Amino acid sequence: xxxxxxxxxxxxxxxxxxxxxxxxxxxxxxxxxxxxxxxxxxxxxxxxxxxxxxxxxxxxxxxxxxxxxxxxxxxxxxxxxxxxxxxxxxxxxxxxxxxxxxxxxxxxxxxxxxxxxxxxxxxxxxxxxxxxxxxxxxxxxxxxxxxxxxxxxxxxxxxxxxxxxxxxxxxxxxxxxxxxxxxxxxxxxxxxxxxxxxxxxxxxxxxxxxxxxxxxxxxxxxxxxxxxxxxxxxxxxxxxxxxxxxxxxxxxxxxxxxxxxxxxxxxxxxxxxxxxxxxxxxxxxxxxx
Numbered sequence: 137x138x139x140x141x142x143x144x145x146x147x148x149x150x151x152x153x154x155x156x157x158x159x160x161x162x163x164x165x166x167x168x169x170x171x172x173x174x175x176x177x178x179x180x181x182x183x184x185x186x187x188x189x190x191x192x193x194x195x196x197x198x199x200x201x202x203x204x205x206x207x208x209x210x211x212x213x214x215x216x217x218x219x220x221x222x223x224x225x226x227x228x229x230x231x232x233x234x235x236x237x238x239x240x241x242x243x244x245x246x247x248x249x250x251x252x253x254x255x256x257x258x259x260x261x262x263x264x265x266x267x268x269x270x271x272x273x274x275x276x277x278x279x280x281x282x283x284x285x286x287x288x289x290x291x292x293x294x295x296x297x298x299x300x301x302x303x304x305x306x307x308x309x310x311x312x313x314x315x316x317x318x319x320x321x322x323x324x325x326x327x328x329x330x331x332x333x334x335x336x337x338x339x340x341x342x343x344x345x346x347x348x349x350x351x352x353x354x355x356x357x358x359x360x361x362x363x364x365x366x367x368x369x370x371x372x373x374x375x376x377x378x379x380x381x382x383x384x385x386x387x388x389x390x391x392x393x394x395x396x397x398x399x400x401x402x403x404x405x406x407x408x409x410x411x412x413x414x415x416x417x418x419x420x421x422x423x424x425x
Contacts, residue, residue, distance in 0.1 A: 165199075165207040171216065179220045181296065187216065193230050195219055195237070224335070227328045231283065283324030285314070291322050295331040302330055304343035310350055352394075360386050 166174065168184055175182050190196050191206075196216060198206040208216075215237070222228045222236065292299065305311045310333070311326040322330070333346065360383060361368070367379035 165209055166213065168198075168206045168208065171208045171213055174213065175217060175220070178217070179224065182220065190216070190219060190230075193234075195230065195234060223331075227332050229283065229324045229328055231324070285316075285321035285323055286327050287319060287321055288313075291327050291330055295327065295334050297330050297334040297337075301333065301337055301343070305330065305333060305346070308343040308346060308350075310343060310346050356387075356390055360390070 168187055172182055172184050172187060187196070191198070196212060196219075198208045198212050201207060218237070219233055222233050223230075228236070286294070288299075288302065291297065291302065302311070306313065311322060311329055313320045313322045313326065315321075333341070333343070336345075363386070364379050364383055367375055368383070370376050370379065
């Protein structure tokens with residue numbers, strides 16, 4: 137029988153002994169300016185004012201010095217990175233991001249140094265890295281709830297969009313808005329459409345280029361309506377509720393399917409590329425090694 141290594145940490149044992157991971161020096165807290173600089177390469181649009189805005193929205197809570205200066209721990213920075221990724225990659229509104237963080241479904245938001253188990257999504261799917269499996273992730277916006285309404289000023293402030301871009305999106309029917317008491321309001325989905333198009337606009341994509349997206353969405357909506365129309369029109373409340381849930385699930389699946397098809401076609405555009413260590417198909421005999 138092999139003897140235990142006296143220098144090897146014992147699971148669940150005393151963590152106060154020298155040499156353990158807990159004794160490693162803690163990362164130094166960062167000022168808001170240092171945080172902004174550390175994240176600007178991944179998030180070019182990051183700014184001190186945006187970080188402060190997220191704090192005002194109760195998404196961040198850095199500690200303060202007696203003089204009132206913000207100090208961000210590594211867990212705060214990781215949480216901020218998660219928020220920014222959810223905004224950029226999934227176009228989630230802040231309300232939904234707050235729910236995601238509170239529910240614990242977002243593993244990246246856990247404190248740095250914590251032992252993180254594989255995180256599963258609502259359907260139980262998990263990727264090899266322990267992250268929620270995208271194909272089975274539920275829709276972040278409900279088809280049953282439009283969410284809050286935002287004035288044009290609110291939309292412009294939160295999305296950093298130009299007034300001309302919003303007007304162009306309205307001209308092409310991508311967003312419509314709703315007039316109440318002489319003021320035009322946009323719902324959460326339309327606000328996030330503006331946010332997404334603002335990102336596309338950085339690459340020269342304008343409202344006129346979005347007809348293809350709108351046409352595709354109209355066709356998909358018509359297809360899903362055709363599949364679930366009888367149940368959606370049912371007077372049985374339980375059946376109608378099940379149909380609405382099925383509609384959201386189908387929308388999530390079709391969204392992921394579109395993503396897969398797009399990636400496949402983009403690979404054709406990029407052409408073959410070999411990762412380091414992979415055999416070159418054009419090199420004779422390279423596959424035999």
